[in-house]
Amino acid sequence: MEAQKHNHRTVQAPLATGFDVQTTAKEVIGGLNLTGKVAIVTGGYSGIGLETSRVLAEAGATVIVPARTPEKAKAAVSGIPGLELEALDLMDPASIDSFAQRFIVSGRPLHFLINSAGIMAAPLARDTRGYESQFATNHLGHFQLTARLWPALKQAGQARVISVSSRAHRLGGVDLSDPSFERREYDKWKAYAQSKSANVLFAVALDDKAKAYGVRAFAVHPGLIPSSGIGRFLESEEGGVKPIQTLQSVKEEGGLSPSMEQPDFMKTTEQGAATSVWCAVSEQLDSLGGVYCEDADIAEAVPADSVQGSGVWPWAVDRESAGRLWVLSEQMTGVRFNI
Known part of the structure; x- marks a missing residue:
C-alpha cells in the first residue's frame, strides 16, 4: 500500500504552465468566477497577503482575513468586497482555537486556506510554551490552525491548503531533535530557514x-x-518585533545569496501573490499536490549542493522527514488532525 501511494505522488518538476516570474495574481485569476467559494488568508492585510486577498475577493470569493489586531488591519482592507476581518494570534494556541471554532460554527465550507502570515529573522523570542517564535508562528501556528479547520476543508469536497514558504529554506532543514534552539546556539536565519523548510x-x-x-x-x-x-x-505585528527596513539590510544580515540579488528575481507585490493564487485556483493542479511551487509553476527539484537561485532543496521535500515533523508537530501543539 505504501509503495502504491508513493508511485502516485506528484512529480516535483515544472509543468510549463505558460506563466513566468512576471506573471501577476490578476493574470492567474483571469476571468475565473469564485462566487460561492470561501477563503481564509492569514497575513491577508499586508504585502502579498493583502494582494492575495484582494484578487480572490474581486473574483467573487468570500475572504476571511484573521489579524492579531483587526482594528489596525481595517484601513488596509477597506474597500475590498466580500472581505471579513477576524481576530487571530498565531503565537497563542487559545486564539487559534477560538478563531477556528467561530468559523466551524458558521457551518461554511473552506475552499482555500492560504497560510501566508509569518515573521522573518526575528531575534530569539519564545511563546508561552517556550517554543522559538519563528517555528511557533510560521509552522506550529499554521499546523494547529489547519488541523482545527480540517472539518471545513473536508466539507468543501475540493479544497486547497497553501503554505507560503521561502527560497530561504535552502539555508537549512528542520532540526527535529532541537527545533526551539534549546541546546544549540540561536541563529535567526537558520531559524527562519528551518521554519520555511517546515512549511x-x-x-x-x-x-x-x-x-x-x-x-x-x-x-x-x-x-x-x-x-x-x-x-x-x-x-511584524504578529511577533511584535522591530522590522528590517531595507533590502540592503537583509543582504548585510546574510539573508540573500548573490544568485538572489539579480534584477530578474525582484518582483512587485502583484507578481509576488501570483503563485499563492495559482496554487489555490489553477485547473492545471487538479489531481496534483504535495509540491513546492514558484513563478506560478511547480519548481524544479535541485540537489543539496545546488548554488542556483531557484528550485527546492531535498531536505524540504523528503517524505520521511515530513512524516517525522508531522508527529513532532502533534506532540508540540497537542493537536491532532482527525483524518
Whole structure:
C-alpha cells in the first residue's frame, strides 16, 4: 500500500504552465468566477497577503482575513468586497482555537486556506510554551490552525491548503531533535530557514493524508519582493518585533545569496501573490499536490549542493522527514488532525 501511494505522488518538476516570474495574481485569476467559494488568508492585510486577498475577493470569493489586531488591519482592507476581518494570534494556541471554532460554527465550507502570515529573522523570542517564535508562528501556528479547520476543508469536497514558504529554506532543514534552539546556539536565519523548510514538509505530509478527501496541499515561494517589505520581519505585528527596513539590510544580515540579488528575481507585490493564487485556483493542479511551487509553476527539484537561485532543496521535500515533523508537530501543539 505504501509503495502504491508513493508511485502516485506528484512529480516535483515544472509543468510549463505558460506563466513566468512576471506573471501577476490578476493574470492567474483571469476571468475565473469564485462566487460561492470561501477563503481564509492569514497575513491577508499586508504585502502579498493583502494582494492575495484582494484578487480572490474581486473574483467573487468570500475572504476571511484573521489579524492579531483587526482594528489596525481595517484601513488596509477597506474597500475590498466580500472581505471579513477576524481576530487571530498565531503565537497563542487559545486564539487559534477560538478563531477556528467561530468559523466551524458558521457551518461554511473552506475552499482555500492560504497560510501566508509569518515573521522573518526575528531575534530569539519564545511563546508561552517556550517554543522559538519563528517555528511557533510560521509552522506550529499554521499546523494547529489547519488541523482545527480540517472539518471545513473536508466539507468543501475540493479544497486547497497553501503554505507560503521561502527560497530561504535552502539555508537549512528542520532540526527535529532541537527545533526551539534549546541546546544549540540561536541563529535567526537558520531559524527562519528551518521554519520555511517546515512549511514545505507540512505540505508534503498534509497532501499525502488529505488527498483521499479531495484536499490538496502546496508550498509556495512568492519571490523576492522589496516593495512589499521582504527586507523586514514579515507580518511584524504578529511577533511584535522591530522590522528590517531595507533590502540592503537583509543582504548585510546574510539573508540573500548573490544568485538572489539579480534584477530578474525582484518582483512587485502583484507578481509576488501570483503563485499563492495559482496554487489555490489553477485547473492545471487538479489531481496534483504535495509540491513546492514558484513563478506560478511547480519548481524544479535541485540537489543539496545546488548554488542556483531557484528550485527546492531535498531536505524540504523528503517524505520521511515530513512524516517525522508531522508527529513532532502533534506532540508540540497537542493537536491532532482527525483524518
